Amino acid sequence: MTAQLQTTAPRPTPIARILNFLHRAWIAELRVYSSIARAIARRPAIPHGGTGIGYHRPVLTVLFIFIGLSALEIPILDLIVHPWPVARITLLVLGIWGVTWMVGLLCAMIMRPHSVAPEGVRVRSGLEVDVPIDWxxxxxxxxxxxxxxxxxxxxxxxxxxxRMQDETNIEIELERFVAIRLPGLAPKGGTHQVDRIRLWADDPRAFLDAARPFLTAP
Incomplete structure (x- = not known):
């Protein structure tokens, strides 16, 4: 496609920004725990008859390092603030919450992969992004x-x-302009009209193989 569709949206008010931030924080918090539950139950969010394609491999080592350092920080801070019970309990709660959140983020990236299914492709990333595209x-x-x-x-x-670390390796060309919705408010979030989608897949060949039967179906 050579034509481009431009859309404009009014700049959100400060109150709208605050409410949106609180809403996104609440949804992210819920998905942290639901993703951990999915990991324990070994039930990834893949539609029936679909194939999940991961995207977490480039950042897996970094996430493990952050989780390890966050867990190590808990007993060290506990020793430092041991004489002050209020500070000790507060930092202990914050430390456990922080480790849980990082583990939940890791679980979300693994349990919410891109999916190629009979109803279409779902482009995902972390706790929030989930963009469906029909065949x-x-x-x-x-x-x-x-x-x-x-x-x-x-x-x-x-x-x-x-992208994953500024890289993509799959390109999806669309038949027409399609409305997608991203987390947050305009201009970076909200609804956008696009005719091309790029994404990172850990195994691009598997992504293509999973999509081929749906692309060639009559």
């Missing part, structure tokens, strides 16, 4: 590894890119 809207899917500039927005013009 009727997909023209083609190809392996195409690209590295973008750091801190590049997810949506640029009519392209949405869900």
């Amino acid at each position: 009727d809207d997909i023209a083609s899917i190809a392996i195409d590894r690209r590295v973008d500039e750091p801190k590049r927005p997810r949506v640029t013009e009519s392209e949405y890119a869900e």
